Amino acid sequence: MGRKVANGVIIALNIIGVICLAYFAIPYLTYDTSVPNPDAMLPLARWEGGGMALTLGLIPLIAANVLAMIFVGKGKKKLLRALFLIPCLVCMVIVAHFWVTSLSADARKPGKATEPVVMVQVHLKDENKTEYGLIYDDGGMEILDSSFDASGTSIYVADFSNFESSIDRQKNMVVNRVVGTSVTDADGNKADASDSVKAVIYAVASDINHDIIEAKIFKTGGKYFVAVQTNVNWVSPCDFYRFDEESGRLVSLYSRDNADVQQVSAYEE
Structure with a gap:
């Protein structure tokens, strides 16, 4: 009798665990960016909340699955018996993906059929170091061995x-x-915002769905790029975009937590 009750409790715990896994995995896997509790102290998009919830629930789920496998x-x-471990293995994969994509310090390598777009100088705040890279149109980045000449680049900062x-x-x-279009140059001096720079500012406001800390706009080789610092819960991501003048939209190229794109230069073969 006691064993049946214990097994019943274990089965119930596993059923609850599978329901919770499905509930939080679906918004994460579908990248649901809606914010269910916008008035919370730390408002989370559904996919972020799903990743965090699965992280917190991973150990209890492993325990429940192992107990089910044993008893x-x-x-x-x-x-x-091994089938009882499937839920926790699925949860492990999702949690690993959540944290690797959020916190990984390794830049992605470009694909074989991509084209180089722009060279960047990035300061990594957590590691207190500067690295140089060549960004490709698929968002991959090739680490460069040395710096580059950015004398032809103009910088406009919209705070x-x-x-x-x-x-x-x-x-x-x-x-x-947008409530203003005032910008400063790289030295902090007030600068004139051209119509193109203003267009980038409006694109940033339209395309970014987090509180904006700063938009650093670069003009190089006749093209515009922008590094946007946002306030997202416990981290401050830096997202780097190419501005498509034809559509007036931002095209994502690179993203890194706690980083600062300090300089860029158009790629020339």
Whole structure:
């Protein structure tokens, strides 16, 4: 009798674990960017909340699955007993993907059929070092052995005062609007914002769904790029984009937590 009750409890725990796994895995795997609790102290998009919840629930799920394999699966074939571990293995894969993609310090390598776009100088705050890279159109980056000449690059910095964020209650997400187009140059001196620079500022407000700390705009080789620092919970991601003048939209090229794109230069063969 006692064993049946214990097995029943273990089975119930596993059923609850599988339900929770599905509940949090679906928004993560579908990259749901809606914010269910926008008024929270640390508002999380559904995919972020799913990743964090699965991280916290991984150990309890492993414990429940192992108990089921040992006690409920007792006397069954090894292969059948191993099936009890499938939920925690799935959870492990998702949690590993969540943290590797969020915190990995290794730049992605470019694919075989991609084209180089721009060279970047990036300061990694956590490691207190500077690295140089060549970014490709698929977002991959090839680490360079040395620095590059960026004398032909102009920099325009639009700080947080140019943007105002709010919560779109219908979409449950952060939206931004432009409240100013004042910029400074690389030395902090006030600079004139051309129509193209203003267009980049408006694209940043339109395409970014987090509180904007700073938008650093680079003009090099007749093209515009922008590094956007945002406030996202416990980290401060730096997302680097190419500005597509034809569509007026941002094209994502590179992303790194706690980093600062300090300089760029157009790639020339």
